[in-house]
Amino acid sequence: MLLKSLKKRENELANAKRQLELLSGGVFETGELPKFSAQLEALKQLPLRPKTLEILQINVGYMCNQVCAHCHVDAGPDRKEIMTRETMQQCLDIIKETGAHTLDLTGGAPEMNPEFRWFIEEASQIGVKDFIVRSNLTIITANKKYYDLPNFFKEHNIHVISSMPHWTKGKTDQQRGNGVFNASIKALKMLNAVGYGMPESKLKLDLVYNPSGAFLPSDQRALESDFKKVLFSDFDIQFHQLFSITNLPISRFLDYLIASDNYEDYMYSLVEAFNPAAVHSVMCTNTLSVSWDGWLYDCDFNQMLELKVNSPSKHISEFNKEALENRTICVSQHCYGCTAGAGSSCQGTVT
């Protein structure tokens, strides 16, 4: 079981440049598999350009109470990158200007940021249509100070999206750490108890499914139906939608793929499943990602690969809507993860 981040272990894959080298080498260097940009070129979609900005995703820090084996953020208790109130204020200043209808807070465990509640209180007054917090669930049961989170979310009409890789204890704990399954079940019951996830409730509770291994997710609707059936019959738990997300070959998942000798086969699976229809609605075309220190990225994955937006407006302090709308999106081979099969995004499949 992992206890420390790649960064803390000084693993070479904590280095974004090294990851990008790996993603452009091997079967992509020999031409055995086509590069992502070549696929876009064949579709006359190169360079990839953004459409209307709909989602502003803010990563409020990489600190987390869990050390999940597949984490693309390389988050964990040893990560100290945390968004300050000053940067949060800069975000608040521009949310309206972006025109985004969805505000999406992620991490790490966003709740561990000491300014998290202040930020929620301020941001919920702006009046975005959908205000998401990506909660890992276990944080709610981790410490007394978090026990009231379900009520706090409810007070601010937060849309809760939580990770749940499987409805069995074995597979969940294998990916996310020992004890995570039981703690997640307890947290889901706490959320249900205040009204989250109930059939007619306006308090939205959605789950995110990531495959726990070197394989792609299957049909989102079939998985949702299996999750609903088992979580309700075994635990009396209800939720609204299941989003199925493909693991992208970066950071800790890339480390796992290489260590388990699955990297090449996984890249083959992604390339074989390349779906041109998914390119049109891939999330980087309607999302902007902000890092804990205020830099702007096309998505959370590019943030972890340190690929800042290709625009003169690179930081939240110099936000310029027009300049950002005219940018081109940075792509590499990890992007195959978002275009495989039915496509993948932080909102699940895209086709």
Added chain:
Amino acid sequence: MSKSYYDPSDLRKFGNITEWNEELGGKFFDYYKKVFEEGALTAREKSLIALAVSHVVKCPYCIDAYTQDGLQRGITKEEMMEAVHAGAAIESGATLVHSVQMMNKYKKLSM
């Protein structure tokens, strides 16, 4: 040429069989695709049947393919093993039911 009869990476080349006979290869893959679509049986049930049959026909490519397919569908290892046992039971039953023939012949030839 590989010195082994089976090479896991050959599975990726399965589609290439159409290069030497496009019509028959194409018809086979169309049929194959249609068979595994959701029908009276769910795609999940068909995946488990395919896994059991893969073992009975002892096809290493099929075992790789349908173990991965099962994982993708969220099928548990307990369900996968039960499916393999169902296949194995039919296979051993098929052997054992022939022993009735043995018994018949034995009786016929014996005084």
